[in-house]
Amino acid sequence: MSAHPGPERRFRPLPHTQVTIADRFWAPRLEVNRRVTLAAEYRQCKQTGRIDAFRLDWQPGREPVPHIFWDSDVAKWVEAASYSLATHPDQALAGMLQEVVDLIVAAQQPDGYLNVHFTVVEPEKRWSNLRGWHELYSAGHLIEAAVAHHQATGSRALLDCLCRYADYIGTVFGTRPGQKRGYCGHEEIELALVRLYRATGERRYLDLATYFVNERGQKPCYFAQEAQARGEQPGDDFSTLQAHLPVREQTEVVGHAVRAMYLYSAMADLAGETRDESLLAACRRLWDNLTLRRMYVTGGIGSWRRNEGFTSDYDLPNETAYAETCAAIGLVFWAHRMLQLECDGRYADVMERALYNGVVSGVSLDGTRFFYENPLASLGDHHRQDWFRCACCPPNLARLLASLGQYVYMVSEDSLAVHLYVQGEAQGEVAGVPVAIRQETDYPWQGQADLTLEPASPVDFTLRLRMPAWCDDWKLWVNGRQTEVPVEAGYSVISRTWQPGDRVKVLMGMPAARIVAHPAVAPDRGLIALQRGPLVYCLEDVDHEVPVQAIALPRQAWLTPTWQPDLLGGVMVLETEEALAPAPGAWDRALYQSAKAVPMQPARLRAVPYCTWDNREPGGMVVWLREAPTGR
């Protein structure tokens, strides 16, 4: 037990450098990310001027004008490339990375400041609009990049540069006389400073993160003051920026979804680092509000285009879902941090839901095209693009995928937690003893996983195996013997002396499930979603003879999972011949008619994983589909 009260970061992720992924779902995507996406994103950053902007040679009148948040796109690419190089050396990629890092370092100003736009375009406006201009947000991404770069390459060049920037930021912001009591309109610097603290051991970065989080939402609002200083209307609604209340008083997830996730991630980090129970309590409240009232079944979040974020409880339209890829990624970040404080399936279930659905839907199977928005229904007019003017999502995906290994396992002083079932190997140290872990599984396509543990010597610890919430029927074997074990907060708990070669097998029943939404979610009322294991499915027009909106699935229809090796890179589809659709002409001259007057006829249904949609010819798509009442 801890000597101190308050929450503790008891569980540390095994870093991605110690985890290999060799499955049929993720491994091909990670390879595409390494081989295709990273280079494609470099080219985009190069061609759009984002990289060369760090040369600081922009002149007034020249196009394009370095945008206020270009730096962050490049920073996320640096972070992604660093993760990739740490596990997969690649001379070409290393060369690109070095070029970019050198440019960034050279762009630092004598006082430590490092931001292209506010150095060459509007230097007089430095720090004058924290609400809208993303300076600290970009700084945060550069810091994350620097930490990743240092950990991947051992080089301190970028890390030292960003420490200087962080130190300079620490002189500008704070509560001391002459300092600005500001914080960023787009959260990110907070969690980045925690990472910088962990990478350097320098407490001042943690303190600065704490300052930024604590200052948020205090009255009078800094954003109003700085607006008045610019001679503008101060405004009075700061909820888009989660600055409507001090963070410990917040009870509802509001505003811009990505910002919210980055803030809550930092709050979770700080709860653990500073043993702050009130921050953890706020996180738990916000988590419940998000995951019980404001999250799509795909793990997508943010239902409104206008604020790129949250609206009200249960307001989850499908066609117009915003569900920004970055927001689902942010949700993974937050869940991962909550898991470090509390090994609770409620976090891992959502992390898995987002990863397998609303996150990975963001990139095409060939790694070159991206969704910014991830709606749950489409009339065929929503497609991935190869880049965006606001290009936050592609490099965010790249950095997540390149570091995916870190989400699989965590270790505490006396336990090893398995959060995700992914075939591959890992190296950790539990209770002072090195332990090699091997997972053999065809997850998410099959529900069996075989774990082999190879401690360097026999060792007592607790193995925590996540029992996914989607599964209501599982069995467990230890060294071939079926075993009943306690379940704590969604994890099977096996405490024993582990011997080299010990095997644990878990068998999770993985039927195709019909999912319903809370009755208050109006757009899903009367509809079902199909889910098998962690994967949410959808129907695409390309697989059907009638528009998918018209297909109805009887409750008794049996859905057969069928492996299709040549479809979408190899997927398990769900199929039935027992679906129904209106007979041709049934709706030719009617907008409403008696249900019993609509002739229905059998229809084939083939559902594919949501994350693979829009990889073939364009057409309609639905996640939520009609059920057919009996006898129709």
Added chain:
Amino acid sequence: MSAHPGPERRFRPLPHTQVTIADRFWAPRLEVNRRVTLAAEYRQCKQTGRIDAFRLDWQPGREPVPHIFWDSDVAKWVEAASYSLATHPDQALAGMLQEVVDLIVAAQQPDGYLNVHFTVVEPEKRWSNLRGWHELYSAGHLIEAAVAHHQATGSRALLDCLCRYADYIGTVFGTRPGQKRGYCGHEEIELALVRLYRATGERRYLDLATYFVNERGQKPCYFAQEAQARGEQPGDDFSTLQAHLPVREQTEVVGHAVRAMYLYSAMADLAGETRDESLLAACRRLWDNLTLRRMYVTGGIGSWRRNEGFTSDYDLPNETAYAETCAAIGLVFWAHRMLQLECDGRYADVMERALYNGVVSGVSLDGTRFFYENPLASLGDHHRQDWFRCACCPPNLARLLASLGQYVYMVSEDSLAVHLYVQGEAQGEVAGVPVAIRQETDYPWQGQADLTLEPASPVDFTLRLRMPAWCDDWKLWVNGRQTEVPVEAGYSVISRTWQPGDRVKVLMGMPAARIVAHPAVAPDRGLIALQRGPLVYCLEDVDHEVPVQAIALPRQAWLTPTWQPDLLGGVMVLETEEALAPAPGAWDRALYQSAKAVPMQPARLRAVPYCTWDNREPGGMVVWLREAPTGR
């Protein structure tokens, strides 16, 4: 047969003065309209300054400032009061009417102009913003009022006044040199001028209506030109005003719903008066687009608050439905005019749907409170109000209800059409012979109607009895003998020599029907609406132990119609004990879960007519409800 080609106004409504209504559904509402609503609306118009504004004694700085469309509210009240007095003499009401008419007449300017705002507030702006300022719209309502007042009282005072105004308008607008080639941003003057033509026989009013309709949507757009003349941006989207294309080229109902209905009504009128096949063809196209793709099951139209109108095909959200009361009334007007050209059930079915649902929902049972918007679902936060700053709906309802009798019957040279089943009596003339008609029926509560025809002498004509589209099972008796008769365009056709006392009985099966929407209507997918006869039903929280959003109705559950004499003024409710609802706690800690994991328990369901909702304590309401799959 007509000697001229082209459409003809073959069917003339029996005016409301020749039709009595003595049923259990409408008669109480008409009495409330006469006894309560007309006086309440007079008081509102008086208290808000709308009536006294006609004194033209407003002075700058005084509040309230006469609004640009106040005149139209008063005009609609004059029209309503006139209709009422024509059938139900009432000295107090006659006194109020005389006062108002005198004020209006006295407000006319020497040149014939008659508009309070642009006489006393901004006289220099007369006719300078036809797009936005409703001058011709208000003129149209004054003309309708004048025609009604003349027909009710015999007085020519208001009619002569409005003829002078119309004559003046005819000098200002047109294609002759020096005239403005403008037309109104809010249609109304067009149909009003047709009425004025019919009331006076003066062809110039028909020509002016024709000019306004034909000019609409011509390029270059007048609205752009007048904006430029005011030094403003011309804009380039005139679809809100149905001025994006010449009317004969329009194929989709667009823009502001009320404006659209008034325009199409005028187009139908002109098609008949001018024998213009191209106008009728446009009306038919627009009718199909509206009623097959853009209409709520209640007959409400206009799905978007922002333009108070139409969006795209099948976009019919329920909670946020705009469905303005005036728009449903406008739909009745249009349908009624189409029926005068073509005795086709497609028009009468929609007219009935709107009248019994989306129109009459607009007023509370006590006649004092009004809906502007008529959504099809509510979380309990939508309620009627006793007046509106923009008060178009209350007097529009009043004039419709006060003249409701005219929608029941039409006569042509050789036929009598029965469009609506309403208990009461009527006097008409068919084939030159006076005919008294008596309907005995408990419609809409029961599907039997007994008609007795009393021609002054035996006479040959065709009786056209509407067979509602909601009914798929009906029988017909003539003088006690069951008879098979042909059905033409939704009407049973009985041609014979009618003798005094001839009786026709029609029995329409009227089960509680489960209605489904076209599969492309996303918000209704997987849901059903309940309809019995012409009445669409809804569930209100006040009748249920669980929120109505959570209730699911199995297909096999039998809905029992039960007469409740003390509920909502006497209504037939639909009831079952076989509905289902989630057991308490089923959704306490879940936003999504497997359908088979949700414990369901029996729930009572009581549906009430949609038009009677929000007459008791506030709460949630749904029209579209879940079906429960078998065994759940």
